[in-house]
Amino acid sequence: MLFTLAAARQGCKVLEVGGSRGYSTIxxxxxxxxxxxxxxxxxxxxRKVSAWRANVAxxxxxxxxxxxEGDAFTTLPALGKCFDLxxxxxxxxxYERLFALAREKITLGSLIVADxxxxxxxxxxxxxxxxxxxxxxxxxxxxxDRGLEFSTIIG
Numbered sequence: 294m295l296f297t298l299a300a301a302r303q304g305c306k307v308l309e310v311g312g313s314r315g316y317s318t319i320x321x322x323x324x325x326x327x328x329x330x331x332x333x334x335x336x337x338x339x340r341k342v343s344a345w346r347a348n349v350a351x352x353x354x355x356x357x358x359x360x361x362e363g364d365a366f367t368t369l370p371a372l373g374k375c376f377d378l379x380x381x382x383x384x385x386x387x388y389e390r391l392f393a394l395a396r397e398k399i400t401l402g403s404l405i406v407a408d409x410x411x412x413x414x415x416x417x418x419x420x421x422x423x424x425x426x427x428x429x430x431x432x433x434x435x436x437x438d439r440g441l442e443f444s445t446i447i448g
Contacts (some may be wrong), residue, residue, distance in 0.1 A: 295435065296403065299324035299378055306374075306378040308398060311383030311412050312336035312367050315348035315358075321380065322354035332358040333372065335365045369394045376400070382408040385416040389423070396446065404445050411440025 299305045299321050305328060307321050314332035321332045326377035336342050342362050349358050361368045365383060369391070376399045381391055388407055395405055407424075410417040411434070426442045432444040 295299065295320045295380060295406075296324040299330065300327055302330070302377050303328040303439075305330035305378055306331040306376045307401065308372070308379040308395060309334040310379065310395060310442075312345050312360060313338075314344035314381065315352075317380060317382060318338045318345065318349055318358050318360075319352045322349065322358040326354065326357045329358070330377075333376075334354060334360050335368050336359060336360060336362060337364050351437070356390050362442070365391060366394070369398070372398050372433075374398050374400070377403050379403070379405040380408070385409065385413045388417060388420045392420070392424075392444075401446055404443060407442040407444070409439045410434055410442045411436060415427060415440075437445075 295317055299307055305325050309318055309332060312318050318332055318334045325332055345360055377438045379395045379399055383391055419434050421434050421442050424430055424442055424448055429448040431447055435441045435443055
């Protein structure tokens with residue numbers, strides 16, 4: 294699914310908040326490689342950072358994916374506003390604040406995808422409700438795997 298979303302846009306610039314060990318990054322980077330795009334992945338956990346680097350290198354996708362180490366609340370504001378797609382898969386209690394920061398970095402008509410909204414509904418149900426009631430978004434919960442919230446910026 295992530296591959297399809299990123300591959301659909303030529304030169305897609307992807308922001309990944311919560312790179313973990315690079316599994317999602319590999320799918321996203323494989324897609325942007327088709328259209329000469331780029332993935333910027335944010336990760337704070339040093340153990341996950343090492344695994345991310347090793348996994349992305351083994352997949353030979355270093356040229357399409359960049360890892361920025363550190364807390365997203367520090368690293369995200371420093372990024373420019375240039376992203377077409379954002380994937381959020383971080384600490385569930387941080388999704389609201391991360392969405393607000395990420396939204397400032399993506400272009401009108403772009404998509405923010407939040408992972409695990411159904412498997413962590415105790416924490417993320419309010420996140421989904423807030424996106425779906427926001428008149429500047431078109432947002433829908435997709436019951437794929439652990440649940441995804443797709444939010445397109447329309448205003």
